[in-house]
Amino acid sequence: MSVLPLNRLIKRNEATAWLTQFSHLMPGVKLALTKADGDLFADIGQWHEAELAEFLAQANSPLRGLYMGDWALQPLIVNDHWVGALVAFGPLNEAGWQCLHYTLTLFLHEVAEKRSLANEALERYREINLLYHITETIGSNLDPDIIPQLVLTEAVRVIQADMGAILLPSAENRADLKVRASFGYDETDEFLEGVTHYLIEQVYETGHPEIFTSLSLASSPVDVILCVPLKIRDHILGIILLGRKVQQTVFTASDEKLLMALANQTAIAIDTAWLHQREIKRQRLDKELALGQQIQLSLLPESCPTIPGWEFAAIYQSARQVGGDFYDFFELPGEPRRLGLLIADVTGKGVPAALFMAFSRSIIRTIAMNGGNPAAVLEQTNRLIVQDNRSGIFLTAFYAILELETGKLIYASGGHNWPLWLPQGQLEAQELAAEGFLLGAFDPITLQEQAVQLAMNDTLVFFTDGVTEAMNAVSELFGDDRLQAVAVTKTTDGAEATLQSIVTGVKQFTQNTPQSDDFTLFVVKRVKA
Amino acid sequence: MERKILIVDDESHIRLLIEQTLEELEDDGVLLFTASNGAEALEIIEAEKPDLIFLDVMMPKVNGFDVCRIVKHELKLQDIYIVMLTAKGQEFDKQKGQEVGADIYMTKPFDPDELYEKAVEILGLG
Numbered sequence: 001m002s003v004l005p006l007n008r009l010i011k012r013n014e015a016t017a018w019l020t021q022f023s024h025l026m027p028g029v030k031l032a033l034t035k036a037d038g039d040l041f042a043d044i045g046q047w048h049e050a051e052l053a054e055f056l057a058q059a060n061s062p063l064r065g066l067y068m069g070d071w072a073l074q075p076l077i078v079n080d081h082w083v084g085a086l087v088a089f090g091p092l093n094e095a096g097w098q099c100l101h102y103t104l105t106l107f108l109h110e111v112a113e114k115r116s117l118a119n120e121a122l123e124r125y126r127e128i129n130l131l132y133h134i135t136e137t138i139g140s141n142l143d144p145d146i147i148p149q150l151v152l153t154e155a156v157r158v159i160q161a162d163m164g165a166i167l168l169p170s171a172e173n174r175a176d177l178k179v180r181a182s183f184g185y186d187e188t189d190e191f192l193e194g195v196t197h198y199l200i201e202q203v204y205e206t207g208h209p210e211i212f213t214s215l216s217l218a219s220s221p222v223d224v225i226l227c228v229p230l231k232i233r234d235h236i237l238g239i240i241l242l243g244r245k246v247q248q249t250v251f252t253a254s255d256e257k258l259l260m261a262l263a264n265q266t267a268i269a270i271d272t273a274w275l276h277q278r279e280i281k282r283q284r285l286d287k288e289l290a291l292g293q294q295i296q297l298s299l300l301p302e303s304c305p306t307i308p309g310w311e312f313a314a315i316y317q318s319a320r321q322v323g324g325d326f327y328d329f330f331e332l333p334g335e336p337r338r339l340g341l342l343i344a345d346v347t348g349k350g351v352p353a354a355l356f357m358a359f360s361r362s363i364i365r366t367i368a369m370n371g372g373n374p375a376a377v378l379e380q381t382n383r384l385i386v387q388d389n390r391s392g393i394f395l396t397a398f399y400a401i402l403e404l405e406t407g408k409l410i411y412a413s414g415g416h417n418w419p420l421w422l423p424q425g426q427l428e429a430q431e432l433a434a435e436g437f438l439l440g441a442f443d444p445i446t447l448q449e450q451a452v453q454l455a456m457n458d459t460l461v462f463f464t465d466g467v468t469e470a471m472n473a474v475s476e477l478f479g480d481d482r483l484q485a486v487a488v489t490k491t492t493d494g495a496e497a498t499l500q501s502i503v504t505g506v507k508q509f510t511q512n513t514p515q516s517d518d519f520t521l522f523v524v525k526r527v528k529a
Numbered sequence: 530m531e532r533k534i535l536i537v538d539d540e541s542h543i544r545l546l547i548e549q550t551l552e553e554l555e556d557d558g559v560l561l562f563t564a565s566n567g568a569e570a571l572e573i574i575e576a577e578k579p580d581l582i583f584l585d586v587m588m589p590k591v592n593g594f595d596v597c598r599i600v601k602h603e604l605k606l607q608d609i610y611i612v613m614l615t616a617k618g619q620e621f622d623k624q625k626g627q628e629v630g631a632d633i634y635m636t637k638p639f640d641p642d643e644l645y646e647k648a649v650e651i652l653g654l655g
Binding site: 005007008121124126 | 542545546549550552555556638639640641642643
């Protein structure tokens with residue numbers, strides 16, 4: 001039986017005063033209150049220690065009340081706690097003795113009751129303070145790596161545990177629980193192994209708190225475990241786990257309630273922290289994409305060339321996520337008058353892709369200005385890029401040289417979609433086919449070079465895969481066939497009409513499906529000068 | 530030397546709670562006294578000269594500030610450490626506390642562990 005010190009229930013002077021009052025009712029009787037260890041606490045009359053010890057020895061085992069006529073002893077037991085004993089010696093009368101220990105026991109019970117209520121209140125105080133403190137601490141913290149340790153430290157202090165851990169997924173939306181805060185154990189303790197591991201999995205799955213009390217049979221370093229979910233709405237984020245070593249101090253429903261309240265605050269804080277991180281990441285990404293797009297747009301021609309005998313129309317629509325398409329028109333030096341036509345698609349997105357695009361565009365322009373033929377220009381471009389490509393970014397490019405007087409077109413493709421050639425009056429488009437490998441990956445490469453002669457009213461359609469791979473709601477691609485079909489319908493109305501026809505065709509096909517890639521297209525038509 | 534702590538609060542449950550929080554100190558020979566108003570507190574202070582007082586601010590008639598002022602300025606008992614107790618949400622008048630010579634203040638509902646540790650620290654126990 002556990003011991004409750006007598007002085008917690010009654011003060012020495014109060015006890016003495018009380019014994020004095022009773023002694024008036026029993027003249028000649030000595031009264032004493034002893035503590036649980038047998039020491040004298042309060043007395044009336046002259047007691048000898050030996051005399052007291054003798055009475056106690058007679059009564060102590062087993063603990064029982066004795067009424068012997070000239071002396072009596074009554075153990076004082078309050079709510080299963082051993083408090084001490086009431087002892088009397090002298091000419092006793094039994095009724096008086098009964099009355100004495102009855103009122104004393106009654107009084108002690110009342111005080112004990114008050115104490116337990118006060119303890120309950122103190123417990124609430126602890127809870128309020130814990131929650132107040134924790135809300136203040138973690139509420140202002142937006143670091144999901146720091147919150148668990150702050151919470152665990154408080155939980156272990158207030159709920160009093162020997163070991164503790166907080167487990168959360170390695171990142172949001174992952175299911176692999178990782179220890180994010182730990183207290184009181186190391187690897188060799190195997191705190192989270194065996195039964196505990198099973199318990200964690202169960203709570204993580206069901207979302208119901210668990211108190212586990214029979215771990216002493218297993219190899220667990222703790223005897224009792226309290227495990228509650230970190231839950232926000234119906235979503236279980238993780239687990240808080242506390243363990244105690246001694247079997248007697250099992251976790252109570254009150255401990256569970258408190259830890260749940262704490263877990264709820266924690267879950268909110270972690271959720272907020274994750275949201276915050278997500279938002280920062282999103283903003284950074286948006287900023288980067290916007291910057292990438294800005295670079296990209298600044299590299300595209302401001303307007304199409306105005307050249308007698310030719311019509312040009314171009315469109316570039318960027319996707320939110322992916323960037324990297326570009327096109328270019330530039331007049332080459334020397335005679336006859338020639339125009340370089342370039343369309344390309346850089347892999348990757350954001351700033352790295354945009355910088356790579358700027359780099360590639362400059363190289364192609366520089367080499368092209370030296371007057372080389374398309375295949376040679378792209379092959380040289382490839383060499384320079386491979387030599388300097390540390391970013392693992394590649395590009396596809398189609399480069400053509402148009403003799404403005406004659407309509408002769410020579411071209412080569414570095415793995416790019418072949419443009420369409422729509423000869424006047426024909427209902428079928430032809431591809432400007434030329435074999436070739438994408439640029440920036442291997443060196444050397446050999447590209448095929450081809451040539452065609454454009455007649456009056458012939459039309460060319462240059463595009464990137466953002467056009468043919470435009471997707472509808474059921475993930476079908478727009479495709480080469482549809483492109484050819486819409487491209488040929490408006491050729492008689494000029495370059496701009498052909499361009500619009502294709503744009504409209506793609507729009508009708510994709511409906512409201514969000515565009516997932518850059519959409520780049522330019523149309524060249526030979527017309528009367 | 531015997532250490533003495535006086536708990537002053539007009540609310541009996543607060544007295545009881547503080548007493549119960551500090552009762553373990555009795556095992557180290559610390560004596561706990563309680564008073565339910567300022568006048569009673571001053572009587573005990575003069576008679577017992579406690580080392581530490583937990584003193585509620587809001588009490589009828591003689592309030593905590595008055596008691597503190599009398600102790601520190603009139604009775605010149607500068608060595609008595611006075612912890613003012615104030616309700617949470619109630620802005621403690623720090624300037625007034627300083628004027629009357631209060632040593633520190635704590636808010637109610639107090640954290641039992643914190644209160645206990647404070648008492649141990651102030652009395653130099655533990």
